[in-house]
Amino acid sequence: MSNRRDAVHAILRQSEGFRSAQDVYAEMRAEGAKIGLTTVYRALQALADTGHVDVLRTDDGESVYRACASGDHHHHLVCRRCGRTVEVAGPAVERWAETIGSEHGFTEITHTLEIFGTCASCATAAKPLRTPSRA
Amino acid sequence: MSNRRDAVHAILRQSEGFRSAQDVYAEMRAEGAKIGLTTVYRALQALADTGHVDVLRTDDGESVYRACASGDHHHHLVCRRCGRTVEVAGPAVERWAETIGSEHGFTEITHTLEIFGTCASCATAAKPLRTPSRA
DNA sequence: CTGATTTTGACAACCGTTTTCATTTACGCG
């Protein structure tokens, strides 16, 4: 029944970072899985709804998904080059957001926070900015 | 030349919160302005590029724009009901993000952070959750 | 086995955004 959903979940578990729906779909097809794009979308939504995966939007409006270790509230430190992701927690930030909101009379406060950077591997591996092709 | 861009900027300045491109376009047309949707998009992009307006993505992937008072790095406390927005700064959070990134070997660290809530006016004004229509 | 129910996926519809391209407008110069 939810065989496909599990399959989708599995792909996400194998991945180091966030993956797009189309991305997951492509990989599954490449592996020979018989699945439709529609079903991948549905599976991802279902997984997101049940909190089994985290979702976030890229700058160009694409939804990307990730199977996270922790079900608790946390944020992400994402390598903008390879997509590798580290889960981070910041209790102080949570409190800060809550406080700021209250101070301005806001209630039911939530927040979104993501940190982007270039991870160590990518920083050493690819430094095409120095010596571009200067013989 | 950049007459249209100024007009778009003006609309944004009049607004309390973030507005979508289509939204701005609709208002300008309603006011009788002769402008095309394409130009509104171009104007918004230009304004965003030059840092005159802030951009963020809504949950459903729409880009929304706002003319912000400060050109410095800051975040937003947004009312999820009426869209009213307060600019907030959190030096501690900036440092925290930077630190977290470094600790994990990441460089060129940036971050995104938005706080959402229900503002005081909206909280008192609309409480349709109680007595929905229970005669 | 048979009929009802759910899941699936090919395909079309959607929607915000971007591109294309012909037209218009603005500007510099003779």
Place this chain on the structure above:
DNA sequence: CGCGTAAATGAAAACGGTTGTCAAAATCAG
């Protein structure tokens, strides 16, 4: 002032990710 070139404009088409449609397939109950 007139003309040519360059920039700006906008209608319409293209695009890309996502969602809806609906009939076929798989699953389940009796």
